[in-house]
Amino acid sequence: MNPQPLITTTEAVDTAFYVIFGISGVALLGITVAVVYLAWRYSRKRYPTPLSQKDHNVWLEVTWTIIPSILVMVMFWYGWEGYLSLRRVPDNAIPVQGTARMWSWLFTYENGKTSDKLYVPVGQPVNVRLKSVDVLHAFYIPAFRVKRDTVPGMETYAWFVAEEPGSYDLFCAEYCGVAHSAMITTVEAIPAAEFAAWLEDKPVAADIGKALLQKHGCLGCHSLDGTPSVGPTFQGISGRQVNVVTNGESRTMTTDRDYLEKSILEPNADIVEGFPPAMPPYAGRIPAEDMTGILDYLMEAKGDEAQTEPASEEEPTSQSVQQPESLKEETDKPVDVPAVPAAPSDPVERGKALASQNGCLGCHSTDGTRKVGPSFKGLVGSERSVTKDGQSIKVQADTDYLIRAIREPGAEVTEGYPPAMPPYPGLSDDDIKAMQSWMETLK
Ligand code: HEC
Ligand code: HEC
Numbered sequence: 001m002n003p004q005p006l007i008t009t010t011e012a013v014d015t016a017f018y019v020i021f022g023i024s025g026v027a028l029l030g031i032t033v034a035v036v037y038l039a040w041r042y043s044r045k046r047y048p049t050p051l052s053q054k055d056h057n058v059w060l061e062v063t064w065t066i067i068p069s070i071l072v073m074v075m076f077w078y079g080w081e082g083y084l085s086l087r088r089v090p091d092n093a094i095p096v097q098g099t100a101r102m103w104s105w106l107f108t109y110e111n112g113k114t115s116d117k118l119y120v121p122v123g124q125p126v127n128v129r130l131k132s133v134d135v136l137h138a139f140y141i142p143a144f145r146v147k148r149d150t151v152p153g154m155e156t157y158a159w160f161v162a163e164e165p166g167s168y169d170l171f172c173a174e175y176c177g178v179a180h181s182a183m184i185t186t187v188e189a190i191p192a193a194e195f196a197a198w199l200e201d202k203p204v205a206a207d208i209g210k211a212l213l214q215k216h217g218c219l220g221c222h223s224l225d226g227t228p229s230v231g232p233t234f235q236g237i238s239g240r241q242v243n244v245v246t247n248g249e250s251r252t253m254t255t256d257r258d259y260l261e262k263s264i265l266e267p268n269a270d271i272v273e274g275f276p277p278a279m280p281p282y283a284g285r286i287p288a289e290d291m292t293g294i295l296d297y298l299m300e301a302k303g304d305e306a307q308t309e310p311a312s313e314e315e316p317t318s319q320s321v322q323q324p325e326s327l328k329e330e331t332d333k334p335v336d337v338p339a340v341p342a343a344p345s346d347p348v349e350r351g352k353a354l355a356s357q358n359g360c361l362g363c364h365s366t367d368g369t370r371k372v373g374p375s376f377k378g379l380v381g382s383e384r385s386v387t388k389d390g391q392s393i394k395v396q397a398d399t400d401y402l403i404r405a406i407r408e409p410g411a412e413v414t415e416g417y418p419p420a421m422p423p424y425p426g427l428s429d430d431d432i433k434a435m436q437s438w439m440e441t442l443k
């Protein structure tokens with residue numbers, strides 16, 4: 001019950017395995033030798049008629065009952081202890097949400113970052129909270145001796161620690177449909193410092209905002225950290241009172257979203273007092289999407305220091321996921337790791353991330369090979385033969401087609417393929433356009 005001496009899952013399972021294997025080996029050998037010897041020693045040729053009249057021997061029978069019972073209890077003991085070690089998560093384990101779906105894995109880390117490989121720091125226990133969004137799958141990492149079914153509607157977990165850096169196979173070990181065999185990925189064990197860097201290298205909303213400000217050259221005149229520059233600082237810019245000069249008249253305004261938007265599109269309409277009318281108008285120069293990103297950022301901008309901690313409300317600490325002595329997997333609360341991370345700003349990157357997060361790559365390849373569905377390579381812009389209302393027709397794979405194919409795949413089914421694609425009504429036009437830009441890069 002004491003978590004101190006960490007018994008890894010590998011040690012726990014291997015100990016039980018070798019004990020059982022060893023006992024079985026000795027028993028096999030002993031029994032075989034005894035059978036062969038007795039068959040020879042008391043063969044019919046030597047003794048045509050039995051000599052002994054004994055019909056039992058109490059001590060012999062007691063011995064051959066007690067010794068095997070002890071051996072079986074020893075095997076049980078190691079098996080039970082090993083099982084407890086597998087179910088007892090060390091206090092300092094990092095929680096990761098593992099989602100199984102047809103036919104890929106998705107891992108979500110504490111800060112919302114997601115990946116389709118499971119990245120873990122070397123030497124640090126990791127607790128993978130498992131769930132399935134569709135059918136039965138099984139989370140299986142032979143190298144760490146862990147295997148756990150993921151059952152729709154049930155949260156379970158598996159923990160392990162990678163003691164050596166490396167890449168380890170991770171399988172789905174429960175037949176789950178046509179592309180079950182493709183439901184394979186890896187555990188990437190990397191040094192703790194590298195892992196921390198990898199984890200932070202995610203495009204958090206604040207970074208997207210900053211990148212956009214950089215891209216449009218705003219930071220040449222506006223600081224993020226409170227220092228005045230050519231223009232006012234962006235630190236704490238939203239929701240304050242500002243004195244502006246409008247058509248030569250001084251007035252006070254609140255810096256809400258509309259005000260900020262107008263200050264960017266037509267900066268010379270309201271000039272902030274104390275600053276020169278030096279800002280170029282950006283009307284027509286910033287795409288709507290970027291504008292949204294910039295405004296989102298400015299509305300939140302608390303300054304540079306405040307942005308280092310993007311993690312959301314109630315992140316689970318290692319405290320909340322540790323397993324006490326009892327086995328309480330069924331009553332565990334799910335980890336509230338956000339399912340969708342902040343979107344990267346580059347549409348190609350975003351499209352790629354969306355395809356991976358939504359499990360599209362379980363059924364669609366990116367290199368032209370046929371999987372459950374057609375490959376994404378060369379798809380955009382090509383002519384498709386589809387079956388619609390029982391009629392065979394040809395359609396151009398443009399944006400509208402992609403939107404239809406993804407939101408209601410049953411309506412037009414690509415010829416030569418089963419109508420096996422699930423509908424994705426939750427993907428917005430923008431999401432699909434981002435995926436399209438990514439698909440276009442697959443040449
Ligand atoms: C050439 C320098 C320059 C550039 C580039 C520039 N600005 Fe400005 N900006 C100013 C100046 C000077 C002011 C204050 C005078 C005014 O209100 O026009 C200002 C004012 C503003 C205000 C109102 C600030 C307040 O305190 O009410 C906002 C918001 C703003 N800029 C956003 C942006 C954004 C976003 C960009 C990039 C897309 C940008 N600026 C690019 C110089 C610049
Ligand atoms: C369970 C497997 C599966 C998943 C997951 C899946 N698809 Fe499909 N997809 C198919 C199959 C099968 C077809 C061909 C039959 C059809 O058109 O419905 C298809 C067809 C398509 C087509 C039309 C292709 C063509 O040849 O014209 C597009 C586009 C598409 N999928 C995009 C996606 C995207 C994007 C995702 C993720 C959001 C996704 N799919 C997830 C199985 C899948």
Ligand SMILES: [Cu+2]
Pocket residue numbers: 100101103136137138172173174175176180183
């Ligand atoms: Cu599976």
